[in-house]
Amino acid sequence: MKTEKEKIHFTDKYLLNPTNPISVNLIGGGGTGSKVLTALMEINESLIALGHAGLQVRLWDDDIITTANLGRQRFFECETGLYKSVALINRINRCIGTNWKAETQKFEKDNLGRIPEEARAIITITCVDNVQARFEVAEILKIVSYRRSYHNHPKYWLDFGNSQHTGQVILSTIGKIEQPKSEKYETIGNLPFVTDEFGELLKQSEQEDNTPSCSLAEALQHQDLFINSSLTQMGCSLLWNLFRRGMTEYKGFFHNLKDYRTHPIKVA
Template sequence: MSVSTALHNLPSGMTSRAWNVVVVGAGGTGSALLPNLARLHHAMLELGHPGGIDCTVLDDDTVSETNVGRQGFYPNDVGQYKASLIVNRLNLLMGTRWEARTQRLASADRLTCDLVVGCVDTRTARKTILGAAKRGKVRYYLDCGNETDRGQVILGEVGVRGPDRLPHVGDLFPDLLNPRGDAVDVAPSCSMADALAKQSLVINQAIAVQAFNLLWTLFRTGTLSYSGVFVNLQAGRTNPLPIDPAAWARFGYDAAKCVPPSRKKSSA
């Protein structure tokens, strides 16, 4: 049976000024997504958008030797801050005026932006992002999460209420915001081979491409018929999340009541 989908429309204000975007995390997925955001910024301006993207990147981590080759960094980058490296590089090459903050998003912080993009690898960090978005003024939360060879990209609305609101990752998968689910072994990998045993070399790029395409579609067409994508590299499969209350209900989310489910795990 086919699923009947509705369309989500880009807010009119985002067509007349720069998109204020905050990216949390400049590691695996963040370092893959940020150059794509710069391409999107350039395309927006070329197509007549008045401001493109005004981006701020938050990450307090530095480049390690095991990041080289797996993330968007090079041997000469080792020891330097990831956020500063990427932002300075893009500002030089693409003419952007983006900002890097070599700090971690704190649990008491407030975010004010059109879109916050989470490129983090723990449930604790994801919960912190959503909390900061709720305390501040944020329209969209784009979650880019992954495990070894699978993950999800989910665009949701935070500062909006009503049955037409796009549910965010916490609405659909509250387990992904539960710090108890974080892995006990958080020690850094001592070699690239060790790191690749824990995570596919391709997964960050795969997630970044899906996020890039979702944002490009939202800008170029002004609408979306889906608000997320589930990626499974082992099976060679991607599945969209339609903008449809019936599809959301399969994850336990009641759009009519706008009430998140009590429990649900991602099936990405």
Template sequence: MHITPAHFLEHRVDVALIGCGGNGSQMLTGLARLNHALTALGHPGLRVTAFDGDTVSDANIGRQMFSPADVGQFKSIVLVHRLNAFFGLDWVARPIYASTSELIHVGPGITIMCVDSAKARAKLATALSRTSTYLMDLGNRASDGQVVFGTAGTTEGTGARLRWPYEVLPELIDTTRPEDDTPSCGLAEALERQELFINQAIVTPALGILWEFFRHGRLTWHGAFVNLKTGHVRPLLVPTERQQ
């Protein structure tokens, strides 16, 4: 079992969300709901900074949390403005691609990686292992994917260590593997590459992990592998001290 450090339960927590696309737009919306529930229970809440230099295209509508009126606008600004107005938040949108220097200003806390390439992950992985207390990585292919939540080092009094996501799945930052980064021109073409609800399927267990982390102060699982074709969801259990 991994025990949540006390300061994550007693103080407002800084969260950096990197990427506001398929997984990121769903995740940001879920984080606002999570924050609302936590503050209702007496937690100081979350302070989220969302990074994404991309703009909304026609192909994003339907798969991501955008409408036709959002086309051409920055994804991060659209989502954060909407959630701030809806929930009365003070979250920050950064319409740029996250860099090491930018993440340092957010401060240690939780970084949530919602990017779609090993190159983007690898660019930040080393710096994140030094600046962020916890990292959650979400990734997917056409109909399957995974979420892994972990930490780079050991934190005193937190029980079993959660393995660093790129220690669990080093292929996530392997830039030698071929990747298809050709943009889709429309929703129909995008749906040929990814199932409509794969992002939602990945984000649901990710939010479940964070809920356990904050609400119950412990974790017995810190990731999940999801396959929409077979209907399987396999949890990634927190390793025992012997396994570590």
């Protein structure tokens, strides 16, 4: 009887042995994004210790820190009134001596439909709080992927999304990633965009009330205290394994913190 091969996605080879730090666009610096940035710092330091070139991160967020952001997000009272992106990136740069960048604007086309040059990165990570923003990011990534160049050619999109107690992390490829020949595995070079594969589910799950919270207590009515941290650790572990193992049999997961269940999504 013929045994079905396990499906595996092998990491793009440039990520494993790059000549320069891997460019990363992190979109959103709130409850999840602020914690993902810390995880990226840990990944960067670990990669460098292993002889890798590390990461070069650019954080996009046009929000200003308010008292409602304190506690659940990684901000302090002395930072209120500052841009989230600037406060977070300055803290990381002072901590580990990096030259990561902050953008105090949204990741979007301008009024003339032009895409910022900085929109091109090898890895894009989204931690946005609405579905429309995901579809806009997807549109931009599809456009920049057609403008081929060796430097900073987009490869992966990692999307984080959550409601009060549940969330998901989905890994997508931006175009097809060349796969090695394998007798042991069935290699999968294309992982569909979250907006293509789960677009209808995202639209159905979007909360109707997206108004900003005025206090931490009010914010906790929308998102539980540890849902962002829980998603961050598991989602960034998926990213870390792309670098460390050079392959993954999973492209994400659905997570329910209320009853402590996680459902992995296999590469298919």
